[in-house]
Amino acid sequence: MAVYALTGFSLVSLLSFGYLSWDWMKPSLVADVATDPMEKSLPPTFTRPPHIIFILTDDQGYHDIGYHGSDIQTPTLDRLAAEGVKLENYYIQPICTPSRSQLITGRYQIHTGLQHSIIRPRQPNCLPLDQVTLPQKLQEAGYSTHMVGKWHLGFYKKECLPTRRGFDTFLGSLTGNVDYYTYDNCDGPGVCGYDLHEGEDVAWDQSGKYSTFLYAQRVSKILASHSPKEPIFIYVAFQAVHTPLQSPKEYIYRYRSMGNVARRKYAAMVTCMDEAVKNITWALKKYGYYDNSVIVFSTDNGGQTFSGGSNWPLRGRKGTYWEGGVRGIGFVHSPLIKRKRRTSWALVHITDWYPTLVSLARGNLSNVQGLDGYDVWPAISEGKESPRTEILHNIDPLYNHAKYGSLEDGFGIWNTAVQASIRVGEWKLLTGDPGYSDWIPPQTLTNFPGSWWNLERLTDGLRKSVWLFNITADPYERYDLSEQRPDVVRTLLMRLVHYNRTAIPVRYPAENPRAHPDFNGGAWGPWASEDDGEEWEGGREPLKSRNKKKKCKICKLRSFFRKLNTRLMSNRI
Helix, strand or coil, rough: CCCCEEEEECCHHHHHCCCCCCCCCHHHHCCCCCCCHHHHHCCCCCCCCEEEHHHHEECCCCCCCCHHHHCCCCHHHHHHHHHHHCCCCCCCCCHHHHHHHHHHHHCCHCCCCCCCCCCCCCCCCCCCCCCCCHHHHHHCCCEEEEEEEEEECCCCEEEHHHHHHCCEEEEEEEECCCCCCCCECCCCCEEEEEEEEECCCCCHHHHHHHHHHHHHHHHHHHHHHHCCCCCCCEEEEECCCCCCCCCHHHHHHHHCCCCCCCHHHHHHHHHHHHHHHHHHHHHHCCCCCHHHHHEEECCCCCCCCCCCCCCCEECCCCCCCHHHHHHEEEECCCCCCCCEEEEECCCEEEHHHHHHHHCCCCCCCCCCCCCCCCCCCCHCCCCCCCCEEEEEEEEECCCCCCCCCCCCCCCCCCCCCEEEEEEEEEEEEEEECCCCCCCCCCCCCCCCCCCCCCCCECCCCCCEEEEEEEEECCCCCCCCCCCHHHHHHHHHHHHHHHHHHHCCCCCCCCCCCCHHHHCCCCECCCCCCCCCCCCCCCCCCCCCCCCCCCCCHHHHHHHHHHHHHHHHHHHHH
């Protein structure tokens, strides 16, 4: 029997805060009831393809939005969600690249070779070039397509860049995380470079502008220069609220009463992002797009609890296959929705946006084979049943195998040491090592970095390699039913076997020294050509940048905390 230990907070105190009293299955606690019956009347008929604005936030925790009971102020997101459709059975991936690749391709990562980790800055890897992307399909349908924000789908060749993958314009970063003001990114000691690009050029002149503001301003500029009579798709992939924790001081001041410094900065970044969304919505109305627009809001993965994020009351965090890593915040806001102001419990996955948005755009999907996504617009707009009944969260054959897993534990059909997870109907199965498994309430204590005293920890079950949960009845994953229901375990293992037969080899090449920013004028960017291949023999020292580079503050901070952590560990030993 599992033993749970609460330190810092008693169970009674948690109940007094209402953390454990939230009845997940009670729609009245999360749904908004229309006060005027006419508000549910049918919207105007689609006379032309709608404008599509897809907003993706980075590392925003499940708890970190107002309508999920957060102490963080998100009035714009709350209002847009309340007037639209909240997706409370919505799934994403546990880390950056997988979510973005599945959004752009409509395919599970086992079908693009990106099932392991992320695409790192020095890897000769990117979204497979044979994949027809979402913006390419929208271009075929007559859309103007624009991307603003974080790419993180590879850039070692020019063919991998956003402007070669279906976007008419691009302003943003190519790597996974940059300084919000200087746009420096370090991929290890001394491997630092500038990462803000305008199209296929380095945007040196934009340095110093806070990225959340910069990106919102660019969206407004795009809308101002385009005609609302012509369909437009804008993919806004905010850097916020990924580390480093940086925000204008006036936003931090609002949360001065928060004792936890990381949570305070994180909250400021979320509220700043909320205001950026407000400005984008205002621009849609000002320039005549709003009445024929569809706004989709999604997070990319669970929140990182070390950096101020909270996924409470879900289990786990970013980088794990527990619900805290893969259940996302999602909603759709549009005058074109037939049944507004409600909460949808339809099963939706991030791969579903590809066929859904292409269908809304009146695009052609008949020539696209192998999609894993479904058109879920009828479920969202009309409240119909979702066509999706299962989700492959992932199968990662390269992730560290669980010490206690075996083929025998998997009924001879599946090696349970392999990290994998699948949802079928109301059941969810995990094998291998699913990742950090604690339940962490919102960080309210004064400490650094993440309120270690304020958590509920599972102290048993460390020798396991198989977990089974009824997610409908137990969304917090507190009651493992794998021993009680071996029949269900076997059935779901067979589904993993089925999917694994369709998987393509993992694409995770070794890092290439040619990628060093000092070989590329001090900036991250493409380094290989069609003739180079994926292997490069160096032998030279990095060239000095011809551009005056700024010192990488991130690298210095990482070095400082690495040394500090080493000393602390030495003292403990």
